[in-house]
Amino acid sequence: MAVRSGVMEELGDVARLIRSGRIGEALARLTAIEADAGGDGVLLQHLGEYYTHCGKPADAARCYRRAVTLTPDDPGCLYNLATALIATGQTKEAEGLLDRVVMLNPGDGDAWQNRSTLRRQTPEANHVAGLLEAVARARPGPEEVALCHALAKEYEDLGEAGPSFDWLKRGADRRRSLLSYQVEADVAAMAQIADVFDAGLMAQPGAGCADTGPVFVLGLPRSGTTLVDRIISSHSAVESLGEINDFALSLMRLAGDAAGKGDLIRRSSRLDPEALGRAYIDSTAGYGATAPMLIDKTPVNFLYVGLIARALPNARIVHLRRHPMDSGYALYKTLFRMGCPYSYDLKDIAAYMLAHRRLMDHWRTVLPGRVLDVDYEALVTDQETQSRRIIAHCGLDWQDACLRFHENTSPAATASAAQVRQPIHAKSVGLWRRYGEQLTPLATALVAGGMDPAELA
Secondary structure (H helix, E strand, O other): OOOOHHHHHHHHHHHHHHHOOOHHHHHHHHHHHHHOOOOOHHHHHHHHHHHHHOOOHHHHHHHHHHHHHHOOOOHHHHHHHHHHHHHOOOHHHHHHHHHHHHHHOOOOHHHHHHHHHOOOOOOOOOOHHHHHHHHHHOOOOHHHHHHHHHHHHHHHHOOOHHHHHHHHHHHHHHHHHOOOOOHHHHHHHHHHHHHHOOHHHHHOOOOOOOOOOOEEEEEOOOOOHHHHHHHHHOOOOEEEOOOOOHHHHHHHHHHOOOOOHHHHHHHHHOOOHHHHHHHHHHHHHOOOOOOOEEEEOOHHHHHHHHHHHHHOOOOEEEEEEOOHHHHHHHHHOOOOOOOOHHHHOHHHHHHHHHHHHHHHHHHHHHOOOOEEEEEHHHHHHOHHHHHHHHHHHOOOOOOHHHHHHHHOOOOOOOOOOOHHHOOOOOOOOOHHHHHOOOOHHHHHHHHHOOOOHHHHO
């Protein structure tokens, strides 16, 4: 059943509002459309998608649940509800829904892969046999990629490192073959950012937006950003907006039409800091958060530290670091739905990590004391000391609830959604050593790029 044309036009308006940073208006429109959705299951699924884009997984789950009631055997609808429930912490129900999706559509690789991430698989309860049958039937392409990543995850849980890496490499190689990405472009862009946002520019006067500003938690994906987000947002004065694109979107709107990354970087350096900061604050206000302090947990914001510092002089910035080999392996084994195209080739990962390190070194030089570096290994082995350090950097009084971050019931729509609802542990520290030989290309490329071999020990 197609959604009537008038409503599709309204949804198009919602999409334009989201892109223009008018999240509050978009949410108001969605609420009005939902109230009149009745028994239109297709419309309800569209609404769930747009609520997700607005960072409202609970609202998305409500719409998807209504749609499932109308079409209980629709695998796509069941899958969408499962993903929304994962973000809201309802992993047991989500696993049951994904069981049903796989039963109805055995070729849904994403359902197999998502289900594998929801818990640690055991010899008594795993999906390896079914996955092997499914991958044998799969055609080369995205379905095969997802199934290979699921097999890699389950074999790793079962302690079978050899098969785990073999399946991971097959999936990553296939995913890489489907992309036209060239890491050199990202490396060049990071170098240009450092050149343009030099010490002279960063020393120029610029009032910026005087609002308190959010806490920016950033770094490479899979480095512990979600963990720190949960620790800080467990404080009664803090609320997390999750991974949002508002800073980048505000920047692009103000910069205007740019002829590629290089032009955008040059244009961004000429923006009025106060206007950029105000555009960002106005955009994030639309999410409806009411806490005195907000968190923007978007890892790639490390690209914009210079702009953030100028536009939002009162914002706090927390940067996560992790052992290079653990960081690289964590990136390699994650199947990202969007973004991180460098993560499917070990040499690409090394090139990107080295460029990220050089850029962060630059920010520390031109913005001394502005960024708090947190080492993942220190955080998971000395939780209280590091948590107190983070909370102090945010200008907040200490609360013991920050040590009980796993009891935090707020949504978490990231690849770590299931893990962050567990108490802190160090099980991932040194995990790369199981695959030392297979990860040799990563270590070799990092050393060739100038990293001290002692850091990889």
